[in-house]
Amino acid sequence: MTQQLPCSQTGGSAADYHIHTGNCIDILPELPEKSVELIFADPPYNLQLKQELYRPNQTLVDGVDDTWDQFPSFESYDEFTRQWLSACRRVLADDGTIWVIGSYHNIFRVGKIMMDLGYWILNDVQWHKTNPMPNFRGVRFTNATETLIWAKKSEKQKKYTFNHQVMKQLNEGKQMTSVWQIPLCTGAERIKDEHGKKAHSTQKPEALLERVILSSSNEGDLVLDPFLGSGTTCAVARKLNRRSIGIEQEPRYVKIAENRLKTEGTQ
Amino acid sequence: MTQQLPCSQTGGSAADYHIHTGNCIDILPELPEKSVELIFADPPYNLQLKQELYRPNQTLVDGVDDTWDQFPSFESYDEFTRQWLSACRRVLADDGTIWVIGSYHNIFRVGKIMMDLGYWILNDVQWHKTNPMPNFRGVRFTNATETLIWAKKSEKQKKYTFNHQVMKQLNEGKQMTSVWQIPLCTGAERIKDEHGKKAHSTQKPEALLERVILSSSNEGDLVLDPFLGSGTTCAVARKLNRRSIGIEQEPRYVKIAENRLKTEGTQ
């Protein structure tokens, strides 16, 4: 079934990747049930954009609609969140886990909906940015973290992958905690466009994905990213000998990701 | 109106405190509207601990099994949360702010409801515990944080207190970030009962409250804690010359708090 969808793919090795162009809410139902061992999701939290794209009854929003209550963007964002999280839960294997990253703008809504859908939280990991953007006006605390929710599919789920010893080794022989000190993705790792500007506004550091993938999947496992963006998940998955599927709606990001994987693959 | 409620109180100074015995959902409606400059709330987390946990040396972990932390369902917890947060919003001054602390068990639900009620999040501060309890079985990451949501009353609110320079001074001259490294409340600071056991299962460190109160209130301001517990908020508020109101449902905790304030007051 996957092959019927428009996608770029490699073939043959234990680190194959597929990239699908489109909305994950449309594409995920075409993937086989329970076929994915690990999901990493970095969903958008641009409420304004989402309000333009979705509403609870699935129709497109065009202009002012006075049937909205006082929190239209929250409601539409919640509906969007419920849909992609539900679609992810269908393709997640019964012994799989999911990671979702977000900031205080969206992570509370996302976490609440994950709980409502039956996901069972294992940890809330804090990505502690060692070089955060300062709050120039001094009106708040410098926002130095993003939150990753790590969850299994259900409360009753017995089996899931956690490579405790691998994490311990990455932490000087001591048990890894839920606080990960990792710098922002900058410098050579940050992908630039033809004008030298950053090609993607929220490119995640590979070090972050390395911890996610190493801790909660094994070699040969299939990893899914429903909001692939610049392709970090597929790139790190391949480096660590995991298979991967990426889904990305914006053709320009798909191009960036494909080029990144092609380039890095020849290195 | 406050005086008509059963409460213990001091009189006269800029650091007066009042402690009310009862459920904050019942008591808050009796307090004047918009009368409080700062709220710190440490509500039940609804931990849902379902079994006993032993350390590797076979000793039993003294978990939080208090009945006040038990809720029959997410829905009932959400309804409870909506009620106390609404009641708090009524008594909060139009230029005031609120802090709510929680863990991954509850903070996503709390944050979502805060947003729905119109609160506008300023920061999600991470209390990074320097000495957390390890994950003894090695099946998850050591849970090393609790989350504090700091919010103003509404998106449109222009004024609120943030003592940027005070925070900067507490951080070696550098802008304070949203990650606070503070140890657990242990040792002499931890209040013990007559048997030498911890008097409250979730007593917060004074260092945490100091940052909260110093950053977002001024001397003479009125601080409210709707879940006073062992009285840390009132104790720190008095030390920092803030007036305070504490509400606590459990008579045994009220006694502890009153005794703590009486004792410390004579020092």
Place this chain on the structure above:
DNA sequence: TATAAAGGTGAATCCGCAC
């Protein structure tokens, strides 16, 4: 008295399999 060793403990959603 000083130093070392031993013991206690913290908001925790903490095992997996065979029978």
Place this chain on the structure above:
DNA sequence: AGTGCGGATTCACCTTTAT
């Protein structure tokens, strides 16, 4: 679903006891 058993599993800090 309940029981029993083999096996893997812990960090920082404070207090108490021992040398």
